[in-house]
Amino acid sequence: MASERYLLPPDGTDWRGLETFRNAGGYAAAARALRAMTPEQVVDEVKASGLRGRGGAGFGTGQKWTFMPKPGGPKPSYIACNADESEPGTFKDRQILERNPHLLIEGLIIAGHAVGARAAYVYVRGEYVAPFRILSEAIVEARAAGLLGRRHFGTDRDFDVHVMRGAGAYICGEETGMIESAEGKKGQPRKRPPFPAVYGLWGCPTTVNNVETIAHVPAIVRRGAEWFKTIGTSTSTGNTLFGVSGHVVRPGVYELPLGTTLSEIIYQHAGGVRDGRALKAVIPGGVSMPVLSAEQVDVRMDHESLRQAGTLLGTGGIVVMDETTCMVRAAIVVARFFRHETCGQCTQCREGTAWLYKLLRRIEAGAGEHADLGTIEAVGGYMEGQTICALSDAAAWAATGFLRRFRAEFEAHVDGRRCPLPGSFEP
Amino acid sequence: MSEERAAPLLSAAVREAIVAETGKYPEPRSALLMALHMVQAELGYVPLAAQREVAAILGLRPIEVREVVTFYPMYHEHPVGRRHVQVCANLGCALTGSRAVIRGLEERLGVRCGERRADGAYSLEEVQCLGSCGTAVCVQVNNEPFIENVRPDRLDELVKAIG
Numbered sequence: 001m002a003s004e005r006y007l008l009p010p011d012g013t014d015w016r017g018l019e020t021f022r023n024a025g026g027y028a029a030a031a032r033a034l035r036a037m038t039p040e041q042v043v044d045e046v047k048a049s050g051l052r053g054r055g056g057a058g059f060g061t062g063q064k065w066t067f068m069p070k071p072g073g074p075k076p077s078y079i080a081c082n083a084d085e086s087e088p089g090t091f092k093d094r095q096i097l098e099r100n101p102h103l104l105i106e107g108l109i110i111a112g113h114a115v116g117a118r119a120a121y122v123y124v125r126g127e128y129v130a131p132f133r134i135l136s137e138a139i140v141e142a143r144a145a146g147l148l149g150r151r152h153f154g155t156d157r158d159f160d161v162h163v164m165r166g167a168g169a170y171i172c173g174e175e176t177g178m179i180e181s182a183e184g185k186k187g188q189p190r191k192r193p194p195f196p197a198v199y200g201l202w203g204c205p206t207t208v209n210n211v212e213t214i215a216h217v218p219a220i221v222r223r224g225a226e227w228f229k230t231i232g233t234s235t236s237t238g239n240t241l242f243g244v245s246g247h248v249v250r251p252g253v254y255e256l257p258l259g260t261t262l263s264e265i266i267y268q269h270a271g272g273v274r275d276g277r278a279l280k281a282v283i284p285g286g287v288s289m290p291v292l293s294a295e296q297v298d299v300r301m302d303h304e305s306l307r308q309a310g311t312l313l314g315t316g317g318i319v320v321m322d323e324t325t326c327m328v329r330a331a332i333v334v335a336r337f338f339r340h341e342t343c344g345q346c347t348q349c350r351e352g353t354a355w356l357y358k359l360l361r362r363i364e365a366g367a368g369e370h371a372d373l374g375t376i377e378a379v380g381g382y383m384e385g386q387t388i389c390a391l392s393d394a395a396a397w398a399a400t401g402f403l404r405r406f407r408a409e410f411e412a413h414v415d416g417r418r419c420p421l422p423g424s425f426e427p
Numbered sequence: 428m429s430e431e432r433a434a435p436l437l438s439a440a441v442r443e444a445i446v447a448e449t450g451k452y453p454e455p456r457s458a459l460l461m462a463l464h465m466v467q468a469e470l471g472y473v474p475l476a477a478q479r480e481v482a483a484i485l486g487l488r489p490i491e492v493r494e495v496v497t498f499y500p501m502y503h504e505h506p507v508g509r510r511h512v513q514v515c516a517n518l519g520c521a522l523t524g525s526r527a528v529i530r531g532l533e534e535r536l537g538v539r540c541g542e543r544r545a546d547g548a549y550s551l552e553e554v555q556c557l558g559s560c561g562t563a564v565c566v567q568v569n570n571e572p573f574i575e576n577v578r579p580d581r582l583d584e585l586v587k588a589i590g
Contacts, residue, residue: 088517088556126464126501127557130572162451167460167499170555184459184485186498202453245519245560252561287518317560319518333518337555343498426526 004231005255006219007096007103007212007241014099016134018141021102027147029218030109034153037221039071042114046217048225050237054092055082055173055210056286056314058236058303061217067197069205071116077205079111079120080182080196081214083135084166084173086125087286088337089317092241093211095253097124097131100215101138105161107214109147110221112159115207119160122211123178126167136163170341174389175208177343188343189389212241232258236302236313244270246320247277258313259302266297266320277322281406285314287334288394290401291327311401326424327409328364331402333427335360338395349392352383356399363410364427366418373410376403437480441465445484455485459495463502468570472503500554508543508550512536512589513567516553519560527579528564529553535586549589 015021033042047062068077081104085093096104108120124132139161142148150158164182166172172181176190179201200206216238220228229237236258242265245251249271256265262282266272273279279294284301290311292299299309306313321330335357342353359376362368380396387393403410412420445462449455462485466477478492485492496502503511512532516525529540529551536549543550559565562575566585574588 085558086556089519089560090556091558091560091562094558125558126460126499127567127573129567129570164451164457164461165464167463168501168554169499181460182457183454184456184487184495185491186494202457243561245563246522251519251563283518319522319560321522325522330518333516333521337517340555425522425524427521 003239003256005239007100007215007239008253008255009099015103016099016101016138018102018138018145021100025222026102026218027106029221030106030147031153033110033113033221034155034157037113039114039116042110042221045225046114046220049220049228050225050235051213051216051220051228052236052303053210054212054216054240054315056087056288058313061209061213064197064209065111065115065207067195068115068207069197073205075204076118077116077207078201079108079115079117080175080179080201080206080208081108081120081122082173082175082178082208082210083122083124083128083131084170084178085128085211085315086170086173087288087315087317088334089245089283089286089319090243090315091245092243092253092316094128094131095241096211096215097128097135101135102142103215103218104135104211105138105142105148107217108161109152109159110217111207111209111214113157117159117207119162121182121201122161122163123172123182124163124165125172126165132163132165139163169343170337171343171389171391174391177389178208179206186343188345191388233300233302233304235304240301240316242269242301243315243317244320245318247274247322247325248272248320249274259300259305261297262292262299262301262318263297265301265318270320273320273322275322277324279320280323280325281321281327281330283317283319283321284311286317287319287337287398289314290397291330291405293405324421324424326364326419326421327402327406328360328413328419329424329427331399332357332360332364334398334402335395336427338391338398342391342395346387346392348383348386349395352379352392353395355379356395360399363413364419366413366416368414370411370414372414373403373407376400437466437477438469441469442480442484445481449485456487456491459485459487459492460499463492463496463499464570467502471509472506474504506543506547507552508538509548510589511550511552511569513552513554513557514540515555515557515559515563515565515567517556517560519556520563520565523563524579525553525564528566528577528582528585531579531582532585535582536589 172187177187181187383396
């Protein structure tokens, strides 16, 4: 499988400046889409490519775009671009924002043409101070060059890109939480239906796409859906940005085809486990996704293979844990996160995240009972499929995932009345 | 400088910047999060008096501003240290030693995590994932770019970078 990059510039370089980006072939795809393709043709090409969203859910991007109304309706349409990258273990969109911001702008221009949007709003997480500044500068440059704004690219269309900052709430990465936040409110997710394509930003039709998802679009337009489908697997097409962190020699972001094995990513690209230690556990797609054990490391990193392995691709944020790592402590860190980030709207989530955290703390302290393991499963069960958004499900999957995959270690905490891995990291 | 001094009103520059920000959106309320960042950059926190001023500029009720200030972790309704030090304690950073970094900073900076030093120089906070897991441990001071690849055994460097 050929591994050719089209998202990230060569290591150690960036394509921040407009000239540099253009010299690398930038904005040719946007020019072609605007001048030589109808919106329907762009949507069809992206649909044919099989591109699936890179924000976690993996929904078909072209299909999502078809939910938008035809132009000429009573309300303007918008794109809300999700740069609220907050899923622990995930730091890939930042690579695009910091090193290739014009690629995102070009993708938004093409997407805007496809769905007939008046403008795109990029919602950047508040802590991403440098990425926000770099993207803002690139937008100013693109406007000055006539690539954004009134009659952009010399067409009769107007299209602009605006950036806004979040303020530290993970829930704003949920698409309707982000829309609420972009309207200047608490980021509490909305009930659906109506979906954003009908009732999104300011009550107008809105398509919500992740940064990386949009960044794939120029290559699809430039080289075609058939080329794109030669990368990856039949149902998980294209490259993706895998972020690798934790106990590896070379943590970082690696652009590789979907379907690359987890072991290749960890041992070849990330240099293997640190300090010559043995692998114990891996979270494959951000901490919302159930953990895998070392025995499962040959799994291919695509939607279908990971589902078969009992977990999900999520954001492709891979967290590697070595043999010294206590799984209850890892579960505590994740449970603490969800307890902090629940927006509080739904009882199951608000109460359940706190329960899971307390139960895990008690087990780690050596004060747990065997019945507590059953309670974790029961609480997780109450939290799944009951709430307005998927944060509750994610919190449940994460906790029950650790318990199911490493049950013996949880039981050892209860039986020994202390943590059997005292040398483990501190949560 | 007295600790209890009344918060200064927003400067003309910040007021103008907030009004300019509203131009990006069909509804002025959408400028609220950006407006609060501007206020905090100027005052160091977002006191109630400033919230009322922002509400007036954007045509909102003060409670509509306050519910946003208190919902989002990055806004401070009360003063923090002049150097507000935030250490990521989520999984990538925890596995790489963020707990030891927090303990070391408590000692070096003379402030407990979650608190503000009496002279107002520093406050220390444990935060959720900053999106820098590949360059853990990650620390952010005020609203500045990240300090990355922090190591518990190289705290001298970190304290110098914090300033």
